[in-house]
Amino acid sequence: MNQFTFYANKPSQKYNKVDIWLLASILLLWGLGIFTLYVCSQNFALRAFGDPIYFVKRQLLCSAVGFVLFAGFAVTDMKYVRKFVGLIVIATIVLCLLTFIPGISITKNGARRWIRLPGNFSFQPSELVKFALVLFLANYFDKQDKLLDPEEKTVFPCVIFLVVFAGIVFAQKDFSSGVFIMLIGILLFFVSGAKLLWIFPFALLAIPAGFLMITLNPYRLQRLIGWISPDDFSSTINYQSLNAKRAISAGGVWGSGIGAGLSKINSIPEVQADYIFAGWAEAMGYIGVVLYFVLLVYFAYRGYKAAFNNPDKFSSLATFGCVSAIVLQSLVNTMVVCGLLPTTGINLPFFSLGGTSIIVTLAMCGFIVNASRCEKIDEKVTENDEINIESLSYL
Secondary structure, three states: EEEEEEEEOOOOEOOOOOOHHHHHHHHHHHHHHHHHHHHHHHHHHHHHHOOOOHHHHHHHHHHHHHHHHHHHHHHHHHHHHHHHHHHHHHHHHHHHOOOOOOEEEEEOOOOEEEEOOOOOOOOOHHHHHHHHHHHHHHHHHHHHHOOOOOOHHOOOOHHHHHHHHHHHHOOOOOHHHHHHHHHHHHHHHHHOOOOOOHHHHHHHHHHHHHHHHHOOOHHHHHHHHHHOOOOOOOOOOOHHHHHHHHHHHHHHHOOOOOOOOOOOHHHHHOOOOOOHHHHHHHHHHHHHHHHHHHHHHHEEEEEHHHHHHHHOHHHHHHHHHHHHHHHHHHHHHHHHHOOOOOOOOOOOOOOOOHHHHHHHHHHHHHHHHHHHHHHHHHHHHOOHHHHHHHHHOOO
C-alpha cells in the first residue's frame, strides 16, 4: 500500500467593508434617474394633475421603500437570505395570481399586470418575478452542486419552475417581460454549468410558440411591422418611436438643457415611462448618452466583480443574475428607444416611472452590495488542512 499526503488549499472568505465604488454607481444611477424624471415629466404632470413634480414625489416615495429593502439585503447575512427564498417565491406566485382576480387587479389595454393598492398606487408582480427567479435558481443550483451522487443531480424542477413563471407572465399579456424572464433563466442555466440539454427542447419549443404569440396577436404583429418599416405608420404604431428619434437628434452633442429648450419630448406620449431615455438624450445630448453608458458599464464591472469574487455559489450566481437583469434590461430599453429593437414594454431601470420597478431594482442592488463585502482568500496551509488518503495498491 502506498500512502500519499496532500494539502487541501481550501477557499475561504473574508468580509470587507462595502464596495464604495459600487455603492456610488448605484446612487448615481438612481440620482440621474430622479433628475431625468423631473426634467421629462413636468409638463405632462402639470397638465394632468396640476403639480409639475407629481411623478417625482411618487417615485421618491417608492424609492424610500426600495432603500429600506436595499439596506435590509445589504446587511443581512446570506445564510438568512437563503432561508427566505422559498417565502419570496411563494409570495411572488400568489401576487402574480392575484392579477387575474377582478376587483383586485387593474386592467389596461386588455392586460392584467397590476394589483390595486391604496392611495392610487399599484404593484406589478412581474417585476418581482425577476428577483425571485434569480434567487430560486441560484439556491437550487448551489444545492445540486453539493450532491455527491451524480445520479441525484437534476435541473428538471428548475426548467418546470422557469416555464411556469414565464407562463404566468405571458398569461398577463406581458409578452416582453415573459421573454426577458426566460432569457435571464437561460443565462443562469449557462453560467451555473448545468447541462443545457435539459433546456434545449424547451428552447426549441419556445421559437415556434413565440412566433405564434406574435403573429396571432394583432397588436404585437403591428409593432413588428412598424419596426421593419420605421418610416411608415408615423401617426399610429411608430408615433412614439419616430418622436423619440427626433428628441435624440435634437439633443445634438451638448444637449438642449433642462429648460424651455426641451420641445421634442413633449410630443412623446407618457415619455416618463418606457421612452424616458429619449428625454435624457435631448436634455444632455451625446455627452450625456456616453456618460450614462459609462456609468452603466462601471456598475456592471463592479457588480460582476462582486459575483466572481464571492466564494459562495449561491451568492455568486444570484449576484450575477441581479446584475445581468439590471444591465440587460437597460440595454434592451435603450435599443428600443433608438429603434434597434421593436417596441416593448421593458422600462429603463432607475429612470422610468414605476414604483414596483424602482423598489425591486433597489432590493437587487442591496443584494449585490452585500455580495461585494465577501471575497475569496487563500488560507495558509495548516496541520488541520492536511488530508491523508490511502491509495489502492498498484497492480
